[in-house]
Amino acid sequence: MVAALALFGEQGYQATTVSEIAERAGLTQRTFFRYFSDKREVLFGGSGELVRLWVEAVAAAPPEATPLAAVTAGLDPVAEMFRGRHDFARTRAAVIEANPELRERELIKLQNLAGAIGAALVERGVTVGAAVLAAQAGVTVFHVAFADWVRQEDPAAFRRLLDESLAELRSVTAG
Amino acid sequence: MVAALALFGEQGYQATTVSEIAERAGLTQRTFFRYFSDKREVLFGGSGELVRLWVEAVAAAPPEATPLAAVTAGLDPVAEMFRGRHDFARTRAAVIEANPELRERELIKLQNLAGAIGAALVERGVTVGAAVLAAQAGVTVFHVAFADWVRQEDPAAFRRLLDESLAELRSVTAG
Numbered sequence: 001m002v003a004a005l006a007l008f009g010e011q012g013y014q015a016t017t018v019s020e021i022a023e024r025a026g027l028t029q030r031t032f033f034r035y036f037s038d039k040r041e042v043l044f045g046g047s048g049e050l051v052r053l054w055v056e057a058v059a060a061a062p063p064e065a066t067p068l069a070a071v072t073a074g075l076d077p078v079a080e081m082f083r084g085r086h087d088f089a090r091t092r093a094a095v096i097e098a099n100p101e102l103r104e105r106e107l108i109k110l111q112n113l114a115g116a117i118g119a120a121l122v123e124r125g126v127t128v129g130a131a132v133l134a135a136q137a138g139v140t141v142f143h144v145a146f147a148d149w150v151r152q153e154d155p156a157a158f159r160r161l162l163d164e165s166l167a168e169l170r171s172v173t174a175g
Numbered sequence: 176m177v178a179a180l181a182l183f184g185e186q187g188y189q190a191t192t193v194s195e196i197a198e199r200a201g202l203t204q205r206t207f208f209r210y211f212s213d214k215r216e217v218l219f220g221g222s223g224e225l226v227r228l229w230v231e232a233v234a235a236a237p238p239e240a241t242p243l244a245a246v247t248a249g250l251d252p253v254a255e256m257f258r259g260r261h262d263f264a265r266t267r268a269a270v271i272e273a274n275p276e277l278r279e280r281e282l283i284k285l286q287n288l289a290g291a292i293g294a295a296l297v298e299r300g301v302t303v304g305a306a307v308l309a310a311q312a313g314v315t316v317f318h319v320a321f322a323d324w325v326r327q328e329d330p331a332a333f334r335r336l337l338d339e340s341l342a343e344l345r346s347v348t349a350g
Contacts, residue, residue: 067347068347104279104283107283107286108283111282129323129340129343130346130347132315132319133312133316133319133340133347134348136312137311137312137344140308140311141308143307144307144308164304168305168308169308170348172241172242172305172308172312173308173309173312173344173345173348174345174348174349
């Protein structure tokens with residue numbers, strides 16, 4: 001939904017109406033509402049896909065995988081999901097950064113993601129404490145790498161940044 | 176503010192007015208508002224003290240402390256802060272659990288805590304990535320231990336539960 005993002009960037013998220021988004025995108029409002037329940041969905045509609053892909057990867061990890069290994073099994077499909085979305089992600093990040101309500105929404109979506117991954121770990125027989133810690137660690141690794149990715153120019157860097165962020169987590173918590 | 180918590184428990188958070196809280200506590204509304212800006216403050220007013228104590232401990236950690244060691248320097252003063260507050264914490268947790276808006280507020284407060292700890296680490300010369308990862312890890316350790324603490328009977332267990340949660344984090348992220 002690049003048209004909507006462009007408008008958010010030009011005139012602010014709050015000030016932009018669905019009618020303006022639809023007009024810019026060459027859609028009727030009715031068509032807009034077929035894809036998005038409201039304008040916030042333009043920004044957060046991808047989170048369902050992110051949760052689904054990550055949870056599936058956790059569930060599909062080999063039975064002998066440690067909790068963190070099961071969590072990081074999600075990094076490949078997640079990086080794949082964001083391939084081709086660098087421009088969108090960068091503009092989206094700027095819109096969210098400019099709006100406290102959207103920043104709160106983003107935090108809550110990340111917590112929901114951690115909750116879903118944690119639940120998938122518990123399904124694997126991991127204790128609740130270890131599941132919460134491993135899921136939150138994975139989501140923080142993702143969050144740090146994502147913030148790095150939208151700040152820099154190379155669209156292909158995301159997978160590498162995820163690995164760097166994971167290595168940094170291991171280094172920070174070692175010893 | 177046990178009177179307020181009791182009312183939240185009896186009749187629900189949404190349905191309870193400041194006027195009822197003040198009456199139950201034997202206060203005028205004016206006196207209530209001298210201590211709390213609104214009824215939500217009864218639940219979240221302690222978060223400023225928590226942030227302050229933890230950030231001070233991070234800043235005061237020895238210069239050679241690793242990022243996570245600087246973060247975990249906050250666990251002693253934080254455990255000390257919650258001494259004598261077990262009953263309050265348990266009732267508060269039940270009120271928050273029952274209300275989605277309060278659960279979101281709690282998450283945001285925890286994120287603010289992580290942000291403040293991360294900023295204190297950056298002040299110490301830690302890179303932003305390592306600071307975010309270490310701060311979030313510390314807050315998750317706290318969150319897991321806190322959830323365990325309010326679920327069980329022993330008021331004195333919090334410090335031990337913090338250590339167990341930290342050990343579990345190290346175990347989960349090792350290897």
